Amino acid sequence: MIMKKIMLFVLSILGIMAYGQDTRSTTKSSNDELAHKIDALIRPIANSNNFSGTVLVKKNGDVILSKSYGYADRENQIKNTRASQFFIGSLSAMFTAVAILQLVEEGKISLDDKLTKFIPGFPKGDKITIHHLLTERSGLPRFVSQTNGTYDKMIESAHTLDALVDYIKILEPIAEPGEKYRHSGTSFILLAKVIEIVSGESFGAYLKNHIFSPLNMTHTGHYAYTMKYGDVPHLALGYEQQGVTELERARLIHWSTKIGHASIYSNAEDLEKFAQAMMYNTLLSADSWKKMTNSYYGTSLGYGISNKPQGDYRRYYRSGGSPGFSSYFAVYPDEGLTVIMLSNIHIHVPYFNVPKIASIFFGEPYEQLNLVSPRYVNNDLAQKLLGTFQFDENFYNPNGTVTVSYADGMLLSDGAPMIPVVGADGEIVKFINRQFWSRLEFVRDSTGHFSKLKFDGFTGTKKAMPKKN
Numbered sequence: 001m002i003m004k005k006i007m008l009f010v011l012s013i014l015g016i017m018a019y020g021q022d023t024r025s026t027t028k029s030s031n032d033e034l035a036h037k038i039d040a041l042i043r044p045i046a047n048s049n050n051f052s053g054t055v056l057v058k059k060n061g062d063v064i065l066s067k068s069y070g071y072a073d074r075e076n077q078i079k080n081t082r083a084s085q086f087f088i089g090s091l092s093a094m095f096t097a098v099a100i101l102q103l104v105e106e107g108k109i110s111l112d113d114k115l116t117k118f119i120p121g122f123p124k125g126d127k128i129t130i131h132h133l134l135t136e137r138s139g140l141p142r143f144v145s146q147t148n149g150t151y152d153k154m155i156e157s158a159h160t161l162d163a164l165v166d167y168i169k170i171l172e173p174i175a176e177p178g179e180k181y182r183h184s185g186t187s188f189i190l191l192a193k194v195i196e197i198v199s200g201e202s203f204g205a206y207l208k209n210h211i212f213s214p215l216n217m218t219h220t221g222h223y224a225y226t227m228k229y230g231d232v233p234h235l236a237l238g239y240e241q242q243g244v245t246e247l248e249r250a251r252l253i254h255w256s257t258k259i260g261h262a263s264i265y266s267n268a269e270d271l272e273k274f275a276q277a278m279m280y281n282t283l284l285s286a287d288s289w290k291k292m293t294n295s296y297y298g299t300s301l302g303y304g305i306s307n308k309p310q311g312d313y314r315r316y317y318r319s320g321g322s323p324g325f326s327s328y329f330a331v332y333p334d335e336g337l338t339v340i341m342l343s344n345i346h347i348h349v350p351y352f353n354v355p356k357i358a359s360i361f362f363g364e365p366y367e368q369l370n371l372v373s374p375r376y377v378n379n380d381l382a383q384k385l386l387g388t389f390q391f392d393e394n395f396y397n398p399n400g401t402v403t404v405s406y407a408d409g410m411l412l413s414d415g416a417p418m419i420p421v422v423g424a425d426g427e428i429v430k431f432i433n434r435q436f437w438s439r440l441e442f443v444r445d446s447t448g449h450f451s452k453l454k455f456d457g458f459t460g461t462k463k464a465m466p467k468k469n
Contacts, residue, residue: 035065037360041368045349046070048371049247050419050434052239053080053343053350056268057357060336061276064361066268072236072344074247083234085219085265086342087255088327089320092264093188094274095207097134097304099195101288102210108198111291118194123169128177130194133187134303135296139175140168142184155253158225161196161203164189164257181299185261188304192260203259211283215273220266225256232265236344238324241434244376244410244417250324250346262322268340275331275338278316310355313362319351328354337361348437369432370422376409377420377428385411385442389453389460401463402455413440413455 038057045051052070057063068080103109109118115125115133122128124139132138154167168186175182192203199206204222212220219234229235229252238250255263277283284292292303293316300308305318313332320327326343328350339357341350359366388403404413411418416435423429431440443452443459453460 031062031064034361035067038065038357039067041353041356041360041366042067042069044369044371045353048419049245050241050345050347050371050437051343051349051353052345053086053236053341054082054084054268055357056272056338056340057361058272058338059361070344072234074237074239075249080236080344081234082269083219083267084344085232085235085267086327086344087223087235087238087262087265087322087325088271088329088342089262089322089325090183091266091271091318091320091327091329092258092260092262093304094318094329095211095264095304096188096191096195096260097292098211098283099199099206100130100134100191101284101292101303103195103198105285105288109194115190115194118197119165119190124173124177130191132177133191133194135181135301136183136187137178137181137297138187138190139173139177139179140182140184140186141171141174142182142186155257158227158254158256160225160256161189161193161259164259165193181297181301185258188261189259207264211274212270214283215270215277217266217270217273220264220270222259223255223263223265225254227256234267235265239345240324241345241347241417243408244419244434247345253323258322262320266342268342271329271340271342272338275329275340278331279333279336310358311362311364313358315358317354319348321346321348321351326350330354330358332358335361347434352437371419371432377406377411377418379406381428382406382411385450387462389455390463391455391458391460395455395458395460402453402460404453 038055042051042055046069054068055065057065066082068082068084070080072078072080072084100109104111109130111129111131113130115122115128119125128138168189171186174180195206196203201209204224207222221232239247240250242248278289281289293305293307294302295307296302300306305316307316309315314334315330315332317328317330324344324346326346326348328341330339337358339354341354343350356366386404386406388401390401391399393399402413404411406412411431413433416433418431418440419434420428421430421432432438433440438456439454441454442450443454445451451462453462
């Protein structure tokens, strides 16, 4: 009887072990299949010179895909690796927001504090709160859109934070604080100055001491005004689109001019550590993380990050684009899923493909583009598509237009090359605006003419051509 019990016990243990091995085997097989599908989505885009960088997908700490594509330095044929670092554009704002909330938790500042408390004499600063700055509703104009060329000249050289603040002081407000959202670097530059004043540390030192080092983000930093490109050993070079297939080196800028909102360089593995902090409430209390990822003013925008579901799945995300670089950071907290895509080509491939990667993970349908051929559009088809299309107030540029033109065998939308997308029969079915990676589909009316243009989820109507005298 005793021997029988022993045998049953041993058999039960072996069964549990076998079940565990089978579960691990099934999980690995499933992850391998997901990785294959994700790679199949990204590889054609990389092979056509539209993506170069790193993709990282992790669930509950397990790597589903960690892969690099293309070149960090095309001229010298140096490939991107997991160690490659990229400027992450507006993803930088997440770290500025965390720093502010840390100082709030310490009782050193309040979200209701006025800007003049920290920068006395700032125009209308007695009406602008820290909350307004975090939600980009300060009423100040876009720092990057000054038409007199001052900003374009400014970003070519290093600038101190004080010099940038002095420049912002002379900008004319466009609205009362709290009234109007304006995505710009202006608010986050001012927040960087608040961080320095309150903490007594430089902006870069504060982020390193209170965010990067505690999370062991050893490949992440702020590009200070004293730095030059060679100071970051694994930093990828940035590229811009040229024509339908080619690339050229991006304009060199000094990233110190983007302090607070786009001055951070990092790699995918470091950013995933930040995602873990967000999901497990480190660096900040659960209450502060909730404030950061909340939605304000009836929008999806929080503090430096957005909160908008992807279908039925809760999602926190931020996208970034800057000269030579494009990025996307997404956390699906209920699934423990993180998807990060960093590119050293300034084409908005990450913005449109990270959600597709998540769809692959969720087992939902997604679009696989065929960008192989043809590269050029014949004149007969092109002439039928040319024109200016009027969009409504819901468009990216409210009540704006998109003009389709034709030159050197290429269709252009507002000057950006349009990549033909072909169906299984080899016929063109739509186009991709190469700069923004937006979908363009021309729609025929009852007479057979292409009278409408679908631009992503928006529809524009072709304007009547002016009559020739």
